[in-house]
């Protein structure tokens with residue numbers, strides 16, 4: 281019984297030490313704007329996420345900063361593979377909250393079909409997003425993403441959303457071995473959100489050799 285207690289204690293100490301190492305690497309990466317040991321941090325952020333968040337909060341650090349870092353890290357790690365995917369094998373998912381409250385588009389089984397009425401930013405950018413055969417979906421929920429992936433077999437996706445949506449979307453993509461990049465909207469909410477379209481275009485148009493600049497790292 282005593283032995284079992286020791287084993288549990290040792291495991292707990294090991295997990296805590298691992299979480300502290302990940303925390304330290306995450307903090308210096310954020311502060312210096314550079315990713316240190318990304319291959320170690322990425323699984324660490326998944327395995328000890330709950331514990332890491334508790335320590336993060338106990339240190340009174342901003343939760344958003346950790347989520348934002350996770351997104352930037354995943355984008356950075358997917359960058360080279362994403363650049364290598366042909367344009368016509370990329371799918372872009374826009375959340376329907378970006379449209380105008382007076383949007384006349386109809387909801388179909390593949391999301392909203394934009395009528396280019398120009399009441400919102402989607403109208404002026406959608407043709408450029410669709411250039412070179414890229415697929416664009418304006419969706420009311422994340423369930424559409426998996427369905428469209430099954431239907432159209434893109435080899436890489438770009439997901440747009442608020443911080444939490446993008447984080448969860450990138451995790452989902454990882455779980456199904458899909459190359460994904462996340463771009464965060466500039467205004468949160470459920471209606472008439474906004475985003476920096478240049479940032480999205482910069483990401484969707486990435487080709488081999490292009491760097492992932494600070495402006496295209498979300499957010």
Ligand code: SF4
Pocket residue numbers: 379380382383384385393394395396397398399400401402403404
């Ligand atoms: S531009 Fe498209 S998405 Fe935006 S409001 Fe008009 S129809 Fe809707």
